[in-house]
Amino acid sequence: MKSGVVETPRKTQGGRLGSQVFPLLPFFAFTGYFLIWPVLAVTLRSLRGNEGEWTFSNYTPLLHGSYLHAFTTSIKLSLITSIIGSLLGALFAYVVVRYASGKFSAVLDSISAVFANSGGVPLAFMFIAAFGTEGLVTRVLKTLGWDIYAGHFTIFSFTGVVMVYSFFQIPLMFLVFKPAISGLRKEWLEASTNLGATQVTYWRRVAIPMLLPSFFGAFFLLFAGGFSAYATARALTVGTVPLVPIIIGTLVDGNVVSDQQNLGDALAVGMIIVAGVAMIGYVWAQKSAAKWRQS
Amino acid sequence: MRKQFIIGVVAAALAAASLVATSSVSTAAGTDFSKCQNLKACGGMDALVKAAQKEGKLNVITLPRDWANYGEAMDLFSKAFGIKITDDNPDGSSAYEIQTVKTAPASKVPDAVDVGITYALDNTNLFTSYKVANWADITADYKDPSGRWAGDYAGVMALSYDTSIPKAPKTFSDLKDPAYKNMLAIGGDPSGAQEALMSVFAATVASGGTADSVQPGIDYFKSLKTSGNFVTALANGQNFLAGAYKVSFSWSFNGPGAVATAAKAGKTVKYIIPTDAVIKGTPYVMAIPFNAPHPAAARLWTEFLYSQNNGKTSMTVGSTKGMTGSKIFSSIMGGQNIWILGGALPITFDAMVAKKTNVTAPEGYGIPKGVKVITPTVAQQDAAKTLLKAQWPAIAGN
Numbered sequence: 001m002k003s004g005v006v007e008t009p010r011k012t013q014g015g016r017l018g019s020q021v022f023p024l025l026p027f028f029a030f031t032g033y034f035l036i037w038p039v040l041a042v043t044l045r046s047l048r049g050n051e052g053e054w055t056f057s058n059y060t061p062l063l064h065g066s067y068l069h070a071f072t073t074s075i076k077l078s079l080i081t082s083i084i085g086s087l088l089g090a091l092f093a094y095v096v097v098r099y100a101s102g103k104f105s106a107v108l109d110s111i112s113a114v115f116a117n118s119g120g121v122p123l124a125f126m127f128i129a130a131f132g133t134e135g136l137v138t139r140v141l142k143t144l145g146w147d148i149y150a151g152h153f154t155i156f157s158f159t160g161v162v163m164v165y166s167f168f169q170i171p172l173m174f175l176v177f178k179p180a181i182s183g184l185r186k187e188w189l190e191a192s193t194n195l196g197a198t199q200v201t202y203w204r205r206v207a208i209p210m211l212l213p214s215f216f217g218a219f220f221l222l223f224a225g226g227f228s229a230y231a232t233a234r235a236l237t238v239g240t241v242p243l244v245p246i247i248i249g250t251l252v253d254g255n256v257v258s259d260q261q262n263l264g265d266a267l268a269v270g271m272i273i274v275a276g277v278a279m280i281g282y283v284w285a286q287k288s289a290a291k292w293r294q295s
Numbered sequence: 296m297r298k299q300f301i302i303g304v305v306a307a308a309l310a311a312a313s314l315v316a317t318s319s320v321s322t323a324a325g326t327d328f329s330k331c332q333n334l335k336a337c338g339g340m341d342a343l344v345k346a347a348q349k350e351g352k353l354n355v356i357t358l359p360r361d362w363a364n365y366g367e368a369m370d371l372f373s374k375a376f377g378i379k380i381t382d383d384n385p386d387g388s389s390a391y392e393i394q395t396v397k398t399a400p401a402s403k404v405p406d407a408v409d410v411g412i413t414y415a416l417d418n419t420n421l422f423t424s425y426k427v428a429n430w431a432d433i434t435a436d437y438k439d440p441s442g443r444w445a446g447d448y449a450g451v452m453a454l455s456y457d458t459s460i461p462k463a464p465k466t467f468s469d470l471k472d473p474a475y476k477n478m479l480a481i482g483g484d485p486s487g488a489q490e491a492l493m494s495v496f497a498a499t500v501a502s503g504g505t506a507d508s509v510q511p512g513i514d515y516f517k518s519l520k521t522s523g524n525f526v527t528a529l530a531n532g533q534n535f536l537a538g539a540y541k542v543s544f545s546w547s548f549n550g551p552g553a554v555a556t557a558a559k560a561g562k563t564v565k566y567i568i569p570t571d572a573v574i575k576g577t578p579y580v581m582a583i584p585f586n587a588p589h590p591a592a593a594r595l596w597t598e599f600l601y602s603q604n605n606g607k608t609s610m611t612v613g614s615t616k617g618m619t620g621s622k623i624f625s626s627i628m629g630g631q632n633i634w635i636l637g638g639a640l641p642i643t644f645d646a647m648v649a650k651k652t653n654v655t656a657p658e659g660y661g662i663p664k665g666v667k668v669i670t671p672t673v674a675q676q677d678a679a680k681t682l683l684k685a686q687w688p689a690i691a692g693n
Contacts, residue, residue, distance in 0.1 A: 066685050073688075125533060133477040133526065134538025149477055156527040156539075237527045238491065239484025240520070242688030250487035 039272060046265035058266035067263075070242040071270060077158070077233075077243065078226035081165035085226075086219045088166075089173020090181075090211075096174075097181045109178070112171035119168060124235035127164050131155045158241050161233045169222050176221060180214035180289070217285035224278040228271070244271055329590035332442060333426045337594060344376060344620025346591035353380045353592040356395060356405035357387035361552025363448055364637025368630055370609035372599055375627045377615075378592055389414040396421050396584045404586050406593035411489070412437070413673075415444040415580040422582040425594055427601040429631075432646035437578050446578030447600060447630075448639040449670075450546035451568055451662065452497040455553065457541045458563040464542060466571040467501035467515075476523045480530040480540035481516075486683040493574050494544035495679065496671050500572035506671040509679040517690040536560050546576070547660055548639035566638065570663045575670045578642055602629025603643060603652040628654075 049055040061067045096105050118126075130137045131148070132155055141148055154160060184207055192202045230245040239246060244267055251264035328346050331337035337346075347353075353372075360366030369380050383403070384391060389410040396404060396418075415422075424442035437446030454464055462474045470479050482490035499505070499512030519525035528539035532553060535543070545553070550566035557564040581600065587593040606627045607613070615623045631641035635653055638660040647653035655661075662668060671679070 066688055069688060125537065128528060128534055128539045129537045132528070132534075132537055132539045152523070154477065154523070154526060234484075235529050238481060238529055239486065239687055240527045240690055246484070250484055 042265045042268045045262050046269045048262055058262045061263060062266060062270055066242065067267065070244045070247050073242050074227055074244045075274065077161060078223045081162055081169050081226045082219055082222035084166050085169025085173045085222045086215065089170045090177050090215060093174050093178040093181050097178060109175065112174045116168050116172035116175055119229060120231040121235045123164060123167065124232045127155055156236050160236055161241055164232055164236065165226055165229065169226060172225065173218055173222060176218045177214060180211055184210065213285045213288035217282050217289060220278045220282035220285060224275050227275060328594065332424045334428050334598060340621035340624050341619050343591055343595050344623065347595040348377060350589040350592045351378060352589055353378050353596055354383065354404065354406045354588060355380055356383045356392050356408060357385060358382050358409065359385045361556065363548040363639045364551065364633050367609055368600065368633045371612060371627055372596060374609055374612050375615050375623050376595065393418050401586065402588050404584055404588055406587040406589050407581060407583050407596055409447065409579050409581055412577050412580050415582055419443050421584055423585045425583050425597060427598050429601045429603060429643055432643035434642060437642060444580050444582040446642040447581040448548065448634040448641045449578040450548045450576045450639055452493050452574040453545050453547040453550060453566045453568050455543055455545045455550065455564055455566045458565050460541050466569040467497055468571055470524060470542060471519065473522065475542060477526055478541040479519060479525045480528045480543045482530045482545065484687065486680050486687055490546055492676065492679060493576055495683065497544060497572045497574045500574060500669060506669055506675045509682055513683065513686050513690065520690050532556055536562065548637055550638040550660060551657065565659060567659050568661065568663055570666055573662060573666045573668045575640060575668050577670060600630030601643065603631045603647050604629035605632055605652065605654050
C-alpha cells in the first residue's frame with residue numbers, strides 16, 4: 001500500500017517533466033549552440049596565453065590606458081543614449097496612449113518596430129545622406145538660414161553617434177514601455193480623485209511608482225542594446241570614437257599584432273559582464289513590475 | 296595553433312594525393328602541368344596554352360573588377376585564350392581566399408590567389424612552386440626562393456578629390472588650408488585597415504617625419520580633426536556619392552575604377568600622386584595552390600599577369616582562332632602593363648623601365664620625378680599600429 005502511494009505521484013511527476021522538457025529541446029539546443037557555447041569558448045580562450053597556457057594576463061590591459069578608455073566611452077555612450085531614449089520614448093508612449101486613436105496607435109507601433117530594428121552601416125548611411133555635410137536635411141536647413149556645420153557640429157563625432165543611436169533607442173523605448181502605460185487603469189485615477197487627490201498627487205503617489213519598475217526595465221534593455229551596437233558607430237567614426245565592440249573587431253579582423261591573440265576574447269568577456277549587470281537590473285525591474293501588477 | 300598546423304599538413308597531403316591521381320591524366324600528354332615549375336618544364340608556351348585551353352576554365356577568387364584593373368585582365372585573358380573565368384566572391388578578403396583553398400571542394404579551389412603578404416608567408420605549405428618567365432625581374436625582397444609565391448603589384452598613396460571643390464589640392468600638406476573644412480576622409484581605422492595605415496604614413500612623411508615613427512602623421516590628423524577639415528566618414532564610394540567627403544587618401548590602383556563609378560553618378564574625380572610624400576605599399580602576393588583544379592590554366596594566368604608585353608587589349612584583341620599559343624601570348628597586353636594602366640605599380644616595374652617595356656601610366660598616376668619612394672617595412676608598420684592603438688582613439692578629443 002505504502003509503496004503504491006509513493007510510486008503513483010512520482011510517475012505522474014516524471015511524465016509531466018518529460019512533456020515539459022521535450023518540446024523545449026530544440027530551444028535548448030539553439031541557445032546552447034548559439035549562446036552558451038560561444039560564451040564558454042570566448043571565456044576559455046580569454047584565459048589562454050599565446051602558447052596555450054592558462055593566464056589572466058589578457059585581462060591586465062583592460063584595467064588601464066586605451067582599453068579602459070574604450071569601456072568608459074562605450075558605457076558613457078550607452079548611458080547617454082538610453083537616458084535620451086527612455087525619457088523621450090516614454091513621453092511619446094504616454095502621448096500616444098492618451099491621445100491617439102487605436103488605428104493610429106497601431107500604425108505608430110509598426111513604424112517604431114521598423115525604426116527600433118534599424119542599425120548597421122545602412123543606418124549610418126541614412127544619417128550621412130540626411131545630416132552629412134551635403135545631406136538633404138543639412139541643405140534644407142541651410143536654405144532656411146541655419147548652417148549646422150558652421151560651428152563644431154558634425155555627424156562624424158560622439159555627438160553624431162548619440163544622435164544616430166537615439167534614432168533606434170527612442171522607438172525601442174516606445175514599443176517596450178507602451179504596454180506599461182496602457183496598463184494604467186482609468187479607475188485608479190477616478191478612485192484617487194474621489195479620495196481628494198489632485199492630478200499631481202495621482203502621478204506622484206500612484207502612476208509614477210506603478211510605472212517606475214517597467215521604466216527601469218526598459219532602460220536596462222536600451223542600455224544593453226546601445227552597448228553592443230557596432231557597425232553604425234564604426235562607419236561614422238573610423239575608430240576615433242573608441243567603442244569596445246569596434247576594438248574587438250579590429251583585433252579579430254586580420255592585422256593583429258600576434259602577441260595579443262586572446263585580448264579580443266578578454267574584451268568580449270568584459271562586455272558580457274557589463275551586459276550581464278544590465279540584464280540583472282532588467283530582471284530585477286521586471287520582477288518588481290510584475291509584483292505591482294499582481295497586487 | 297598546433298591543431299591548425301596538423302590540419303594544414305593533412306590538407307596538403309590530401310592535395311598531394313589528389314594531384315597524383317590527376318597527374319596520370321596529364322602525363323598521357325607528356326607533361327604533368329600540376330608539377331612543372333617553370334615554362335620550359337611545362338613544355339613551352341604553345342604546349343601550356345594548348346593544355347590550358349583543354350582545361351577550358353580558370354578559377355580566380357576575390358578579384359573585384361574595378362580593383363587594380365582586374366576586370367580588363369580577366370576579359371583579355373578570357374577572350375584571347377577562350378578560357379572561362381569564374382571569380383568567386385569578388386569582394387572577399389585575403390583570409391577568405393586562404394580559407395577557401397583549405398576547405399573548398401576540389402573543383403572550386405582557386406587556381407591562383409592574390410593575397411596580402413602575411414597571408415602568403417603564413418601559408419607557404421598550401422602553394423606549389425612555379426617561377427614565371429620574368430622571375431628574375433621580381434624584386435628579391437618579395438619572392439619566395441623556391442617559387443611558391445611572389446609579389447605582383449603594389450599601390451601608391453594618392454589624393455583623390457571631387458573636381459567641383461573650389462581649390463584643387465596638390466600636396467598632402469595643402470589639406471591644412473581652412474578651404475578644405477569638412478572635406479577629408481580616409482579608408483577606415485588606421486590601426487586595422489591597411490589603406491588607412493598607409494594614409495598615416497603619407498601624412499607623416501608629408502609633415503617631415505620618417506617611417507620610423509608615425510607621430511607626425513597622427514598629429515597631422517589630430518590638427519585636421521580639430522580644425523574640422525578631417526571628417527571621420529569611412530572613405531568609400533557610397534559615402535563619397537552622398538557628399539560626406541570630397542578629398543581622400545586612396546590607393547592609386549583603385550583610381551580608374553573609382554573615377555568611372557563616380558562618372559556614372561555624374562561626379563568628376565581626379566587622382567594625383569602628391570609630391571610631398573610618395574608611399575608605396577607592400578605588394579600583394581600571387582600564388583598557385585597545390586590543389587589547383589586547372590593547373591595549366593593557373594600557370595598560363597600567372598605567366599600572363601607577369602608578362603611585360605605591350606599589345607592588344609580586350610577591346611582590340613579580336614579572334615585568335617588558329618593562332619599558336621605563343622603567338623597569342625606575345626600579341627596581347629601583359630598583366631604588368633595592365634596594372635600600370637590601372638594605376639598600380641607592377642612588381643617588375645624597375646626592370647620594365649630599364650628595358651623600356653612599360654606603357655605610360657594614365658595621367659596623374661605617374662610617380663613624381665625626384666621624390667624618394669618609401670615603403671614602410673613590416674616592423675615599421677607594427678610599430679605604427681602600436682602607436683595608433685594608443686593614440687588614434689584620442690584624436691577626436693572625447
